[in-house]
Amino acid sequence: MKTIIDTTMRLTEHFTLGEMCYSATAEAKQIPNVPLKQHITALRNLCERCLEPVRCQLGLPIKVNSGYRCPLLNQMVGGVSTSQHLKGEAADITIPRSHRPFGHPTDEQAARLILKYAEQFADFDQLILEHSATTWWIHISCRINYRLNRHQVIR
Ligand SMILES: [Zn+2]
Incomplete structure (x- = not known):
């Protein structure tokens, strides 16, 4: 059975299902990265409790x-x-280069700025500074x- 998903579907005001499922690797390797219903529910939860509050x-x-x-994509x-x-419970995020505030031009500075806001405003399970x-x-x-979220920060 082939499932068609609406990539333009908004999970929250600023995040679409398409961007939560997009992957440059999936694109390059032509892997159909299609979420199931429970994954979409988890992604919406992630957007509502973490991404949207940080973004705002x-x-x-x-x-x-x-x-x-x-x-398959995870393996790749x-x-x-x-x-x-x-599970649709996690996202790797940054601030686009074109929108980084003055004094925060590097990838590391952008990541640390997100970390600071996420610690304060997101209801997260794990928050990890990765490179x-x-x-x-x-x-x-x-x-x-989300009641089981550990609020664990790893720098
Ligand atoms: Zn990750």
Whole structure:
């Protein structure tokens, strides 16, 4: 059965289902990264409790590098098998270069700024400052059962 999803569907005011499922790797490798209904519910929860409050308090757009990942995509990007991205409970985010405030031009500074706002305004399970050899980002997650959120910050 092939499922068609409406990528233009708004999960919250500033976040669409399409951007929560977009992945440059999925695009390049032609992996159909299609969420199930429960994943969409989890993504909406993540947007409502984490991404939207951070976006609104910060007053700047948030770029989602990776949100939901199907098992194949998660494997391709080297994600662990227990990754919350598989459940639609996590997103890797940054501030787009074109919108970074004065004094925060680098990926690391943008990530640290998000971290500061997320700690204060998001209802998160885990908030992790992550980086590769070339870039920095914030991994933020919210459990579908948000009452179980651990509010754990890892720098
Ligand atoms: Zn992540």
